[in-house]
Each structure stands twice: as C-alpha cells, then as structure tokens.
Amino acid sequence: MSExxxxxxxxxxxxxxxxxxSHPLGxxxxxxxxKRVMEASFPHMKxxxxxxxxxxxxxxxxxxxxxxxxxxxxxxxxxSIPFASGCDPLISTSDDFAILFDSSLSLSRKLGISRVxxxxxxxxxxxxxxxxxxxxxxxxxxxxxxxGPEQLWKxxxxxxxxxxxxxxxxxxxxxxxxxxxxxxxxFYRLYVMTRQRLCLPPQPYTFFESLxxxxxxxxxxxALLAIKDGKPIAGLMLFHFKDRVSAEFGVSDHTYWxxxxxxxxxxxxIQSACRQGFEVFDFGRTSPxxxxxxxxxxxxxxxxxxLVEFQYPRKVRNEVTVREHxxxxxxxxxxxxxxxxxxxxxxxxxxxxxxx
Numbered sequence: 001m002s003e004x005x006x007x008x009x010x011x012x013x014x015x016x017x018x019x020x021x022s023h024p025l026g027x028x029x030x031x032x033x034x035k036r037v038m039e040a041s042f043p044h045m046k047x048x049x050x051x052x053x054x055x056x057x058x059x060x061x062x063x064x065x066x067x068x069x070x071x072x073x074x075x076x077x078x079x080s081i082p083f084a085s086g087c088d089p090l091i092s093t094s095d096d097f098a099i100l101f102d103s104s105l106s107l108s109r110k111l112g113i114s115r116v117x118x119x120x121x122x123x124x125x126x127x128x129x130x131x132x133x134x135x136x137x138x139x140x141x142x143x144x145x146x147x148g149p150e151q152l153w154k155x156x157x158x159x160x161x162x163x164x165x166x167x168x169x170x171x172x173x174x175x176x177x178x179x180x181x182x183x184x185x186x187f188y189r190l191y192v193m194t195r196q197r198l199c200l201p202p203q204p205y206t207f208f209e210s211l212x213x214x215x216x217x218x219x220x221x222x223a224l225l226a227i228k229d230g231k232p233i234a235g236l237m238l239f240h241f242k243d244r245v246s247a248e249f250g251v252s253d254h255t256y257w258x259x260x261x262x263x264x265x266x267x268x269x270i271q272s273a274c275r276q277g278f279e280v281f282d283f284g285r286t287s288p289x290x291x292x293x294x295x296x297x298x299x300x301x302x303x304x305x306x307l308v309e310f311q312y313p314r315k316v317r318n319e320v321t322v323r324e325h326x327x328x329x330x331x332x333x334x335x336x337x338x339x340x341x342x343x344x345x346x347x348x349x350x351x352x353x354x355x356x
Contacts, residue, residue: 005103008051010035010065016049019060020090021242025122028241029084030065033214038082041207044070044353045082050103052096062096064089064118066104068111071354077115078108082355083203085246085285086140086307088123097126105312116312124308133314139294141283141302149274155301161263168264171228175268178223178235184212187223187235190251196344197254199336201351215239224269226252226261234261238269245273246282266300 010016010032020026028034035047045067052062066078081087091097101118108116120127121140143152156162178184188205195202215221220241226234234252238245247269252262273281283297285307298304339347 004052004055005099006051006053007107008049008060010047010049015060016051016063019063023090025088025090026242027084027087027244028215028220028239028246029081029087030090031220031241033218033220034081034084035065037207037210037214038067040210041204042082042352048078048107050100050107052099062089062091062093062100064091064097064100064104066107066116068113073354075115076111076113077117078104078111078113079117080104080119084119085248086121086282087119088121089118089127091123091126094126094128097123098129101129101132114313118310118312120308120310121305124306127310131314132310132312134308135311135315136309137288138285138307138309139288140285140305140307141294141297141300142305143270143281143283143300143302145270145274145279145281149271152270152274152301157299157301160296160299164260164263165267168226168260171259173233173259173261173264174227175265176225176227176232178225181209181212183225183232184208184223186232187225187237187251190232190235190253191249192345192348193253194251195348196336196341199333201336201348201355202345203352204345204349207352224265226265228256228259228261233259234265236262236265236269240278243279244282245269245278245280247284 008016016032020030023030035049038045039047048066048068050064050066051060053059054061064080066080067082068076069079069082070076080089089097089100091100104116104118108114117135118127118132145152153162156165176183178187185205188208191208192202211221221237221239223235223237225232233256235249236247236251237249239248247266250262250265270281283300283302286293286297288294294304336344336347
C-alpha cells in the first residue's frame with residue numbers, strides 16, 4: 001500500500017494548510033510556514049512531507065512531515081518535527097500510521113539515513129509499531145479555559161502564583177505587545193540573557209525574525225514584554241492556532257525577579273486567551289527532571305500529560321531518557337559556562353547547526 005503515499009510541497013500546495021486546519025491533531029508546527037522557518041533558519045534541515053491521499057477525491061487523508069537533519073557531529077536523522085514543543089503525525093487510525101511509517105523508512109533508505117525520530121502527543125495510542133522504541137519522555141501542562149478567568153484564579157496556588165501576580169501589579173509593572181522589530185530585538189536580548197543564565201545555547205536571531213515574518217500577520221504569533229520604569233525586563237512568546245494558545249518562549253532579566261514579571265505575563269496571556277475565546281492554554285514542554293519548572297506549571301492548576309518520542313531502529317536496551325540528560329548535552333552545558341559573553345550567540349549558532 002506504500003504506493004498510496006505521495007510527497008508534496010506544502011508551500012505551493014493549497015491542500016496542505018487546509019488539511020492541517022481541519023485535522024483534530026493539527027498544530028502550528030504542522031503548517032507550511034514552519035517548514036519555511038526551519039529551512040530558512042537552519043541550513044542543515046530539509047522538509048519532506050509524506051501524505052496519504054484519499055483515492056476518490058485526491059484530498060489528503062493522513063500525513064507525516066519529516067525533516068532531514070544532517071550533522072557531522074550528531075549524525076543524520078529524519079525528525080518529525082524539529083523544535084516543536086508537542087506535535088503528532090497527522091493520522092486518524094493506526095493503519096494510516098503503519099502505511100506512513102513504512103514510507104518514512106523507504107525515504108530514509110533513499111536519503112542514506114538510518115535513524116528516524118517521531119514525536120507524539122495526542123496521537124500516542126495510534127503510534128504502534130514493534131520496530132519503534134521509546135527514546136524520550138517529556139511532559140506538557142495545559143489549562144482548560146472554559147471555566148473562565150475568575151475560576152482559574154481561584155485554582156492558582158495562593159502564595160506561589162496569586163500573591164506573586166498581585167505583587168507584580170502592586171510594583172506597577174506594565175505590559176507591551178511586540179509590534180516592531182526593535183521590540184523583537186529587545187525580546188531576543190532577554191532570551192539570550194536567559195539562555196546564558198541556564199547554560200543553554202541560544203537559537204539565532206534569524207530564527208525569531210523568520211517566525212515573526214511568517215506568522216505575525218496571520219495572527220499565529222504574539223510576544224509580550226513586561227516593562228518596569230520603561231525597561232523591558234521579561235518576555236513571553238505565544239503561538240495561536242485553532243482553539244489553543246501555546247507559551248513557547250519565556251524570558252527574563254533575573255535581576256528583576258523580585259518584581260515577579262513572569263507570573264504577571266502568564267496571567268495577562270491567560271486572561272487575553274479567555275477574552276479571545278480560546279479553549280486551551282498550553283504551558284509548553286518540560287523535562288520531568290526539571291522539578292522547578294514542573295512545579296511552576298503545576299501551581300497554575302494545569303493538567304499534566306505525556307509527550308513521548310519514538311526512535312527507529314529500536315535500541316536493544318529499553319531505556320527511556322530525555323535529551324537534557326544525555327552525555328553530549330551535559331558536555332555542551334559545561335562548555336557554555338566558559339564561553340565569553342561576546343562569543344555566546346555565535347557559539348549558540350554553531351550548536352543549532354547540529355540540533356533538531
């Protein structure tokens with residue numbers, strides 16, 4: 001049945017974004033714009049979109065976007081989908097997944113790639129294949145917004161969330177929506193500051209600029225800045241798609257943490273999502289080993305769910321790990337402690353030429 005699978009070019013095929021919009025598992029990371037951003041920002045990536053067509057109407061029935069990631073340092077692999085916090089193969093049945101997975105293996109052989117990585121969220125029960133092994137487990141936290149901001153407020157942890165939001169308001173923080181490239185650059189400076197504090201490589205500014213140029217006018221992206229005495233001290237970037245708002249990047253100047261700008265921005269974003277009629281507020285992906293961040297998200301009353309990553313070929317040892325605990329990842333973090341500030345962004349660009 002593999003002959004039913006077709007490779008399409010989503011940027012020029014109008015069926016693709018219509019299919020993503022209509023599919024219950026469709027997320028912003030599946031849109032053709034994400035492919036444009038990835039390929040424009042990371043030259044070591046190339047997208048291949050496998051689609052299973054309806055035999056009678058020629059419409060797309062199911063699909064699996066795969067990105068060819070080539071690196072001399074981390075190896076060659078096919079990834080579905082790079083840098084997506086939570087995504088799925090766009091399938092409705094396990095049979096459709098089986099057909100698409102077989103085609104992904106054929107594609108990998110054609111490209112000379114031996115490794116395939118598939119990331120799942122809501123499609124997890126449909127991704128069943130004995131050739132796949134679990135290679136990672138992350139968590140996602142989300143709030144149902146149907147109960148409204150007043151009830152949501154009551155569910156927040158009193159001292160860890162509600163009091164800190166109240167303190168931020170008392171400290172006269174204000175919020176500004178990013179609407180210009182100068183504001184985006186201010187957001188990026190806070191992002192680099194945050195990554196340096198965490199000893200994590202920063203993605204290049206061109207990635208954020210490409211995101212902005214691709215999704216801002218389509219109302220799929222918003223960024224907020226918390227302002228104190230005219231100075232941006234924290235930021236939050238959000239994706240909007242269908243019924244969901246997803247917090248993608250939270251950044252801050254740690255010298256202003258006593259003003260609780262992160263709590264303030266999350267609360268402003270949640271209230272705005274309620275007013276606009278969204279149904280879900282997504283706090284994004286977290287390693288279960290990051291207890292501080294897990295606790296922060298849980299104290300908002302958020303529901304916790306699994307994000308499972310699969311890998312082909314299946315490893316002999318049945319060990320589920322997260323990337324943040326791999327030896328190479330820990331080595332990178334140790335190296336970043338010694339990178340001079342003037343070289344930090346450039347070193348981040350080098351790291352991201354090998355990640356995906």
